[in-house]
Structures are given as C-alpha cells and as structure tokens.
Amino acid sequence: MEHRSEFSKKIGEESSNYNQLESAGQLMYTLIGELYPICRSITGRGFRTSLASLKHYIPLEIHEVPSGTKVFDWTVPNEWNISDAFVKNEEGEKIIDFARSNLHVLNYSIPINRKMSLEELEPHLFSLPDQPDVIPYRTSYYKENWGFCLSHNTLAALKDGIYEVVIDSSLSPGSLTYGEYFLAGEIEDEILISTHCCHPSLCNDNLSGMAVSTFLAKELTGMKRRYSYRFLFIPGAIGSITWLARNEDKVHRIKHGLVVACVGDPGPMTYKKSRRGNAEIDIAVEHVLKHSAKNYRITEFSPYGYDERQYCSPGFDLAVGSLTRSPHGTFPEYHTSADNLGFVIAEALEDSLAKYRLVIETLECNKRYINLNPKCEPQLGKRGLYTSVGGQKQSPENELAILWTLNLSDGSHSLLDIAERASLPILTISNAVLHLERHGLLRIAE
Ligand code: ZN
Numbered sequence: 270m271e272h273r274s275e276f277s278k279k280i281g282e283e284s285s286n287y288n289q290l291e292s293a294g295q296l297m298y299t300l301i302g303e304l305y306p307i308c309r310s311i312t313g314r315g316f317r318t319s320l321a322s323l324k325h326y327i328p329l330e331i332h333e334v335p336s337g338t339k340v341f342d343w344t345v346p347n348e349w350n351i352s353d354a355f356v357k358n359e360e361g362e363k364i365i366d367f368a369r370s371n372l373h374v375l376n377y378s379i380p381i382n383r384k385m386s387l388e389e390l391e392p393h394l395f396s397l398p399d400q401p402d403v404i405p406y407r408t409s410y411y412k413e414n415w416g417f418c419l420s421h422n423t424l425a426a427l428k429d430g431i432y433e434v435v436i437d438s439s440l441s442p443g444s445l446t447y448g449e450y451f452l453a454g455e456i457e458d459e460i461l462i463s464t465h466c467c468h469p470s471l472c473n474d475n476l477s478g479m480a481v482s483t484f485l486a487k488e489l490t491g492m493k494r495r496y497s498y499r500f501l502f503i504p505g506a507i508g509s510i511t512w513l514a515r516n517e518d519k520v521h522r523i524k525h526g527l528v529v530a531c532v533g534d535p536g537p538m539t540y541k542k543s544r545r546g547n548a549e550i551d552i553a554v555e556h557v558l559k560h561s562a563k564n565y566r567i568t569e570f571s572p573y574g575y576d577e578r579q580y581c582s583p584g585f586d587l588a589v590g591s592l593t594r595s596p597h598g599t600f601p602e603y604h605t606s607a608d609n610l611g612f613v614i615a616e617a618l619e620d621s622l623a624k625y626r627l628v629i630e631t632l633e634c635n636k637r638y639i640n641l642n643p644k645c646e647p648q649l650g651k652r653g654l655y656t657s658v659g660g661q662k663q664s665p666e667n668e669l670a671i672l673w674t675l676n677l678s679d680g681s682h683s684l685l686d687i688a689e690r691a692s693l694p695i696l697t698i699s700n701a702v703l704h705l706e707r708h709g710l711l712r713i714a715e
Pocket of ligand 1: 468474597604
C-alpha cells in the first residue's frame with residue numbers, strides 16, 4: 270500500500286525539483302543571507318527591495334498604500350528611509366556606525382545632524398546591561414524620536430566630551446508597501462499564510478518566516494489545490510491592520526490561517542492556537558506535531574505576539590494560529606544582533622517547511638466520506654484489502670486505518686476526526702480512503 274495521498278505525492282515531486290546539490294533548507298538559508306544586510310522597516314526602500322528579492326521566487330503583487338490612509342483606528346504612517354548614521358567622537362572616530370550594523374539606529378529615527386555633549390546624547394542611547402555584548406533592536410514608529418542602539422560595553426566605555434551625531438534619514442509622506450500572492454483553488458475558501466517583513470538585520474525574527482513562506486508559496490504554485498491560498502508579506506501590526514481594512518469583503522473566505530515567524534532556530538516547533546482554540550487549523554497543526562516524532566509545544570491564544578493579534582481580534586475572530594519554533598521573546602538572541610546568520614540553520618528551516626507542508630496536506634485532504642457498504646463490514650480479504658493471515662495480535666496500521674475509515678465514514682466525521690480517534694496519522698487514513706474509493710466502498714459526502 271502506498272503511504273502518501275495524491276496531493277502529498279505532487280507536493281513531494283515539487284519539493285524534489287530543487288537543485289540536487291542544495292536542499293530547500295540550504296536554499297532558504299541563502300535567501301536569508303541575501304536579505305540580511307537590508308535595512309527594513311514598516312515602510313520604505315528596504316521593505317520594497319526585500320519584496321523585489323522574493324519576486325525572483327514567486328510573482329508577488331506589490332501594493333502601495335499612501336501615508337495618511339485611515340485603517341480602522343490607525344493611520345498609515347509617513348514613509349521612513351535612511352542612507353547613513355553615525356556618532357563621531359572628538360578624535361573623529363565613528364564609535365557607532367550604521368554602515369557596520371543597521372541595528373545601530375533606532376528604527377524610524379527622525380533626521381539629526383549636530384554636535385552635543387555625552388549628557389545630551391545619553392537619553393538617546395539604548396543598550397542591554399544584561400547582555401553587554403549585543404546590539405538591541407529598538408523602534409519608535411508612532412512617536413517621533415531619534416536614537417542609537419549599541420552594546421552595553423561600548424556605552425560604558427564612552428567618555429565625556431562633544432560628539433558629532435548624524436542620522437541621514439527622512440520621514441515624509443509616501444506609502445506603506447506590502448506583497449500579496451493569491452493562488453486560486455477549486456473552492457473559494459482560503460488558507461491564509463501571513464509573514465511580517467519589517468525587521469532589519471535579524472534572521473530568525475523575521476527573515477526565516479519570509480523564506481519559509483516564499484518556498485511554501487513556490488511549492489504550491491502550479492499544483493492542483495482544493496483550497497485557494499493567500500500569502501501576505503506585510504509590515505508587522507500596521508500591515509495586517511491595513512490589509513484587513515482594505516479587504517473586509519474578502520475576509521469571510523479565510524477558513525484557516527497561520528502566521529509564520531521564528532522558524533529557523535534549532536528549538537522545537539511551537540504552535541500558538543487561534544483565539545477560537547478548537548478550530549480545524551488548531552486540531553490539524555496539533556495532529557501534525559503529535560505524529561512528527563519530535564518535541565513540540567502547544568500554547569493557548571493570547572492577545573500578544575505577531576499579526577494573529579489582528580486576525581484574531583473579536584471583530585474578525587479568524588481561525589488563524591501561529592506556528593513557530595522558539596516563540597518571540599523566549600530566546601536570548603530575540604531582537605538583538607545575536608539573531609544573526611549564525612543563529613538560524615538550514616536543517617531547522619527545512620524541518621519548518623516540512624511541517625507547514627504537512628499542515629496544508631492535512632487541511633487539503635480533510636474531507637468527509639460515506640461508507641457505501643454500511644451494513645456489517647464489507648469482506649475486505651476478497652478485495653485484497655486485508656491480510657490473509659488471521660489471528661494476528663495486532664492489525665497493521667493500514668488495516669486499522671481501513672476499519673476506522675469504514676466505521677466512521679457516516680458523513681459526519683472528517684478524516685481528521687477519524688485520524689484522531691484512531692490515533693493514526695491523517696496521511697495513513699487518506700491513503701486508506703484512496704483504496705476504499707478504488708474498490709467502490711467509499712464516496713465523498715456532499
Ligand atoms: Zn520582532
């Protein structure tokens with residue numbers, strides 16, 4: 270008996286089309302390496318350049334929403350761009366230099382160019398006393414400010430004196446950019462995959478999410494899909510708020526969704542449930558992780574985190590969870606210069622992509638069926654569906670899958686219900702379905 274559904278065979282073929290010498294994980298790591306130096310923010314050139322890189326993989330549609338546009342209780346902010354920034358000491362040395370790390374600038378800093386004392390400069394310097402070697406990542410999107418982020422060691426070594434402070438940035442009317450990729454399926458119901466792309470040189474949060482989403486989208490392209498898929502590459506918070514405000518008429522089509530972030534570190538997979546807590550996506554992801562033979566964590570929904578906060582706000586209450594590895598805020602590298610190319614690994618990216626693929630396979634095959642021979646069991650042996658040797662202590666998995674599928678296919682149980690009840694992977698159940706359909710014992714329920 271084959272162990273993979275038609276859908277999974279196709280997705281497997283697609284994923285095996287990669288360059289034989291490089292795994293998907295390595296290719297995603299390479300993409301992260303290309304995007305790493307770019308200074309991204311919630312608006313501006315860095316965000317656009319990053320989406321342009323993703324267009325080499327998938328034909329993203331780019332949207333520009335003018336600054337000042339009202340989006341529910343929020344307003345699309347002015348566009349921020351930056352060319353250079355530094356702090357020079359009296360000897361003319363650049364002691365903080367944007368060219369060395371874009372994390373050195375408080376993201377969204379307004380321009381400044383003047384000399385000042387250390388005393389005047391200090392309130393604008395941000396460091397982490399508990400992690401004295403790393404540069405923190407800080408932002409000030411909605412309150413005009415300027416500042417520099419630096420290691421606590423560098424800060425502690427600053428001497429009294431006059432410093433030249435330059436931030437060559439602009440904050441002016443422009444637009445908010447986001448990327449959207451829609452793949453039509455057999456049905457209008459959609460699966461949403463949403464990724465924030467607004468962080469500068471940080472790898473796990475959020476370049477890993479951008480890479481895994483892009484590769485998942487690429488794999489799904491050109492495949493026969495039951496569901497329609499919508500991939501969003503957006504700035505965090507304001508991006509999902511903007512998309513929801515502009516697409517309120519389409520939101521009802523989103524039946525399942527996942528927010529992708531922090532999928533490149535070596536930690537175990539973590540699933541944060543949707544606000545509903547018992548949606549099909551919640552059951553599907555837990556099912557996949559449970560049968561993955563690896564450690565995993567499930568956490569309940571909380572209104573803190575990434576864009577699931579907006580998708581799961583009460584006015585939308587979408588079935589959107591978040592599938593990550595180490596969740597935001599739980600690893601010491603989080604929002605620091607230590608979330609770099611040494612922190613994410615190809616193996617973790619590949620494993621994360623595989624888990625997303627399995628969740629999608631699960632949703633794709635999670636249909637209801639009708640047993641066409643419901644009065645007593647059909648004679649499976651004469652159809653070659655059952656072992657000819659009776660009396661064995663335990664039936665092999667495939668036979669159990671056939672028995673459970675026949676027993677629960679009354680039109681009210683989905684394949685995921687059956688798989689959960691039988692404690693078998695859904696792909697074993699969907700494989701049993703293929704065989705039972707072939708023998709005229711099962712049909713899809715309408
Ligand atoms: Zn973040």
